[in-house]
Amino acid sequence: MAKMWAGRFKKEADSKVNDFNSSISFDGRMYRHDILGSIAHATMLADQGIISQEDADAILDGLTEILADLNDGRLLMDPDAEDIHMFIEAELTARIGDAGKRLHTARSRNDQVALDIRLYLRDEIAEIRQLIAALVETLCQMAEEHTDTIMPGYTHLQRAQPITFGHHLMAYASMLLRDLDRLADAARRMNFCPLGSGALAGTTYPIDRNQTASLLEFEGPVMNSLDGVSDRDFCIELCSAISMIMMHLSRFSEEIILWCSWEFKFLELDDAFATGSSIMPQKKNPDVAELVRGKTGRVYGDLMTLLSMMKSLPLAYNKDMQEDKEAIFDAVDTVKICLSTFEPMLRTARVLKENMRAAAAKGFINATDCADYLTKKGVPFRDAYKITGTLVGYCVDHNLTLETLPLSEYQKLSPVFEEDVYQAIDLTTCAMTRKSLGGPAKESVCAQIAAARAQLKALAE
Numbered sequence: 001m002a003k004m005w006a007g008r009f010k011k012e013a014d015s016k017v018n019d020f021n022s023s024i025s026f027d028g029r030m031y032r033h034d035i036l037g038s039i040a041h042a043t044m045l046a047d048q049g050i051i052s053q054e055d056a057d058a059i060l061d062g063l064t065e066i067l068a069d070l071n072d073g074r075l076l077m078d079p080d081a082e083d084i085h086m087f088i089e090a091e092l093t094a095r096i097g098d099a100g101k102r103l104h105t106a107r108s109r110n111d112q113v114a115l116d117i118r119l120y121l122r123d124e125i126a127e128i129r130q131l132i133a134a135l136v137e138t139l140c141q142m143a144e145e146h147t148d149t150i151m152p153g154y155t156h157l158q159r160a161q162p163i164t165f166g167h168h169l170m171a172y173a174s175m176l177l178r179d180l181d182r183l184a185d186a187a188r189r190m191n192f193c194p195l196g197s198g199a200l201a202g203t204t205y206p207i208d209r210n211q212t213a214s215l216l217e218f219e220g221p222v223m224n225s226l227d228g229v230s231d232r233d234f235c236i237e238l239c240s241a242i243s244m245i246m247m248h249l250s251r252f253s254e255e256i257i258l259w260c261s262w263e264f265k266f267l268e269l270d271d272a273f274a275t276g277s278s279i280m281p282q283k284k285n286p287d288v289a290e291l292v293r294g295k296t297g298r299v300y301g302d303l304m305t306l307l308s309m310m311k312s313l314p315l316a317y318n319k320d321m322q323e324d325k326e327a328i329f330d331a332v333d334t335v336k337i338c339l340s341t342f343e344p345m346l347r348t349a350r351v352l353k354e355n356m357r358a359a360a361a362k363g364f365i366n367a368t369d370c371a372d373y374l375t376k377k378g379v380p381f382r383d384a385y386k387i388t389g390t391l392v393g394y395c396v397d398h399n400l401t402l403e404t405l406p407l408s409e410y411q412k413l414s415p416v417f418e419e420d421v422y423q424a425i426d427l428t429t430c431a432m433t434r435k436s437l438g439g440p441a442k443e444s445v446c447a448q449i450a451a452a453r454a455q456l457k458a459l460a461e
């Protein structure tokens, strides 16, 4: 098919160049947004008297039909088309004749593509936010059930102090709430309309950029036409926010993988969210969590692609920028599939409370509480720390725990120890008396859940 820009050329493009140049295989997914943008543009052109109302009506009807035909598969995209913008314009002209050729008045593909990506990503952000909100709500529900489930808290992956599973889950809820906020922020900054920037220098036609911006529900038009067509910072910002979500999911995934191992056995995944081995009959593998962890690297790659692609590009549009789409689309698709698979995997997992508690009982994670017991009875903290360290050493040598160490042994090191030490180092006491704001005590975790839900509600509005 002859190119729309064939006038200036004496030869057709080499077929390799054709394929190399074409973006329809990946920008075709923006067809709905391209059509919505064109409808707003044609409406404005008619209102401003730039095209006749009759032509505008034909364009609007034609575009609406094309949209319906693409939606239900009656019209297929031509793989040889240069891009989605050219394809829809050619199809429109084939259907309605000369009026179709007037649509591109006072517009360039440069402002058109900058518009389409924004419209497309705006919808995607809304979907990603829904998925995060659903995951945060699941975390709140699970946390509510596990405000009493004692587990070891770790530093350096060494048992450190007792917490609850609910407390641990709410840490992730907090991270995801920030992710939600970051997405809202990216969406807000992105929500300015580049349409009317033209190729780079605006237009001599009396267009109304405020009208198209408001028809398309933007905050307003982008203020500088060169900027309007040539920046992709909004893609980078979104990809960075998505990378952060993936980073959080990868940490959670890593923990789930560890918790599913025989060494931990804190969690058992539902059969529907685990996979077997082709050779080892005993295996039940956490593939979903591993894939989320793995795909995080791929999204970081997308971010690096976008940053590198934009580096040092002179103003305004350069064809390099066509490379933005595969990267940002991949990031968006990846985070969506990860979030929507991760949530039910987590929700359906069986929490092995006894194993969590047994692990908490093993690592002397109440040693700080033992030292605090002495401190509260007047022993300076540093002395209390040393006495407790000596007791732990004795227990290790004699295969005992602080719970099973006889009072007489305690008293050999300090006469301050009394029978009530056992109550003070009880794991439940240790977790439940950490009532400081943000800590693992039941009332503290309940407050965290309530705050998370309030934030969720505010961010959903």
Ligand code: ARG
Pocket: 023, 027, 082, 083, 109, 110, 113, 317, 319, 321, 322
């Ligand atoms: N397919 C192109 C892209 O995605 C559309 C813009 C083309 N503009 C141009 N001047 N060649 O970037």
